[in-house]
Amino acid sequence: MLIIVVSHSDLTGAIPPELGNLQNLMVLDMAENFLMGSIPASIFNISSLLSINVAGNNLSGTLPANICSNCSQLEKVYLHVNELISVSDNQLSGNLDRLVLGYELPNLLQLYLSDNNFHGRIPNSIANSSKLTEIDLSDNNFISESPELSFITSLTRCRYLMKLNFGDNPLNGLLPVSVGNLSTSLQYLRGYKCDLWGSIPKEIGNLSSLIVLSLYGNQLTGSIPTSVVDLQKLQGLGLISNKISGSMPDTLCELRRLNGLLLSQNLITGAIPDCIGNITTLRSLHIDANRLTSSIPASLWLQNDLLELNLSSNFLSGSLPQEIGNLKVATLIDLSVNRFSGSIPSTIGCLQSLIDLSLSHNTLQGSIPESMGKLVSMERLDLSYNNLSGNIPKLFEALRYLTYFNVSFNDLSGEVPTGGRFKKFSSQSFMSNEGLCGDPKYGLPSCHTTGPKRRNLKLRVVFALLGIIVLITIAMALAYAVGRYRRKNLVENTTNFAPGTTLSRVSYYELRQATQGYSENHLLGSGSFGSVYRGTLNDGRDVAVKVFDLQHENAFKSFDVECEVLRNLRHRNLCKVISTCSNQDFKALVLEYMSNGSLEKWLYSDNCLLDILQRINIMIDVACALEYLHYGYSTYIVHCDLKPSNVLQDEDMVAHLSDFGIAKLLGEGESNAHTTTMGTLGYIAPEYGLEGLVSIRCDVYSYGIMLMEVFTRTKPSSEIFSGELSLRSWINDSMPNAITRIVDSNLLAPEEEDYTKKLKCLSSVMELALNCSMESANERVNMKDVVVALKKIRFQLLT
Secondary structure (H helix, E strand, O other), rough: EEEEEOOOOOOEEEOOOHHOOOOOOOEEEOOEEEEOOOHHHHHHHHOOOOOOOOOOOOOEEOOOOOOOOOOOOOOOOEOOOEEEOOOOOOOOOOOHHHOOOOOHOOOOOEEEOOOOOOEEEEOHHHHOOOOOOEEOOOOOEEOOOOOOOOOHHHHHHHOOOOEHHHHHOOOEOOOOOOHOOOOOOOOEEEOOOOEEEEOOOHHHHHHOOOEEEEEEOEEEEEEOOHHHHHHHOEEEOOOOOOOOOOOOOOOHOOOOOOOOOEEEOOOEEEOOOHHHHHOOOOEEEEOOOOEEEEEEEEHHHHHHOOEEOOOOOOEEEEEEOOHHHHHHOOOOEEOOOOEEEEEEHHHHHOOOHHHHHHEOOOOOEEEOOHHHOOOOOOOOHHHHHHHEEOOOOOHHHHHHOOOOEEEOOOEEEOOOOOOOHHHOOOOOOOOOOOOEEOOHHHOOOOOOOOOOHHOOOOOHHHHHHHHHHHHHHHHHHHHHHHHHHHHHHHOOOOOOOOEOOOOOOOHHHHHHOOOOOOHHHHHEEEEEEEEEEEEEEOOOOEEEEEOOOEEEEEEEHHHHHHHHOOHHHOOOEEEEEEEEEOOOOOEEEEEEEEOOOHHHHHHHOOOOOHHHHHHHHHHHHHHHHHHHHHOOOOOOOOOOOOOOOHHEOOOOOEEEEEEOOOOEEEOOOOEEEEEEOOOOOOOOOOHHHHHHHHHHHHHHHHHHHHHHHHHOOOOOOOHHHOOOOOOOHHHHHOOOHHHHHOOOOOOOOOOOHHHHHHHHHHHHHHHHHHHHOOOOHOOOOOOOHHHHHHHHHHHHOOO
16 A cells, blocks of 8 residues: 655645556645646556545646546545646536546545636536535536536435535526435535525425535525524524525524524514524624614523624614623624614623624714723724714723724714824714814814813913913914915925825825826826826825826916815715825825726726615715715815716725815805806806806705716716706606606616615605706705705615
């Protein structure tokens, strides 16, 4: 007997064909090396061979047609994580039959072909190796011979099968009823990311030995079958990213060995079963991004060993009980984007293992508990978009692992801590809390202390201060004058930075290097006042560099306006300025890079498609940005150039309003002003275009036109509009009975399940757009009402 084991030995080159001369070879293990080339055919002529393992190399090419004509004793074949392609004679189907014929491998126990580029159908003949206990075909390009996945039916002959993995193959078929006839010894069934559709057969309950059932990332519909109650050994159920509907069956609670219940991103409705606490073995519960209602059952807080709890993005309501403190070993709790109210329980400070906590986008009230300062393992804490009041606990400075912190859009007050990890946070963490004060880098006003010690200063100090008051006044006047001059005429040959940024200075030469000399390959777009380039700074950070064309007479003014606006504004839906670079001959803004490009690209590119919900979310983002410009600052700010090309998407498809080159800052007490009209035709409000009268209502009009464009996929400047016919009149004349004639055809299909609901939502969107774009400025709705209306439409779409 001869055994060769040279795995993990850093071998290079090709597998020697001379190995085929070793007729007593029984085991060949060359896994996890750097071998290249093809597998020699001579190896498969060794009749004594029991096991071959060449996984984890860089092997490529085709396998011999009759690899097992002489090796009938072969029990184990490991070929995974290579680059083998089964395309002999350029045949894209039927070839795996020639490679692994069950008749030639009657003793085969394990077959691993995962992580390759195998093509063609999965042959039924695999089942002729009836002693198989493990089959892994995952991460290839296999297809199914029929929609019913006939290879599964054939595998019912493998009565010893314990593991079956066909995940990540474009099978595009139904999970057949015959899946229930697979071996009763089957413990692991994985069919993730296979384009499976249809419902999960109730016969799945026949697989009484099943430990893991993983079917995530498919298009499965219907409800979770109640027959899962028969899977009493089940430890992991993964159905994430499907279209499963109905409620969570109470029978899930009877799976007393269940460790992970993963149902995220489906269409599940109803309440979380009250009996959920019966599953004492539960460690991970993920049911986020569904349509769950009601409150969290009290039994859930009895899950003392629960590690991960994610209930985000549902319609759950009620208050958070003190019993949340029972989850002492939890590392993740995400209850964001729900309707929870009341206060944050002080017992949350007992969760010493907690790493990630998100309670954002609820209606929580009261103060942030001081006890949260004891969460020593915390890395991410998000309490944004609630109604929280009071101070940020000073104890938070002791959270030394905290890398993400967000309390924006609350009603917090007092001084922001500056010690510990707070030195690393930016203004994005604290914006829209009118009562907060602190370090100017946070974009907050300075705190003024007037404690007893200050009031009881000795009289001589008071007189000394009075003695120099004149000097202070003069100094302040000079500082004010200099500040105004510097804002109007940016200092030559230096770089100015937005408050709160931690980026080091960027020179003209670094920007030139970052954009490779402003090459065409880096050009993102051009406008009236200059061009925008993608660049990579020396620290590896991707940015957008807006270079102003100083030959244009308004370029200097446009640069100053953008600096003035963006240096003071902080909002998640505004494009963030990182730095400016200015001298006599060169002016540029360094902006946050938006990897998903403009809304215009998404609307009119054949390679991009936005569904109704995505478009609503984008327009909510834009509306929130405008609401902030109109009402969230000390003076009115009018953007003046709303259009899809000025709406940019980040990597998470969050929309950011950009290009403030012609924005107008109305003076204190001013609600409108006369100015030169400089917007884009088709989006300009009548009073702005005809009289040069600009106000925040002009933005509302432009927003209404853009709302129409986004859902009709038709530009206001389209050639179909002439004379009296405009985008607005076309939509107005089509409402409400002919709306299907005007909306983007990609959004509606009469045969789809939610057709009526979508039609109603689209009608509501168009009505809102018409109310935004009324001829009379006084008749238009304001942006606060627009945000409320759109969120209501989104809620109707999701329920």
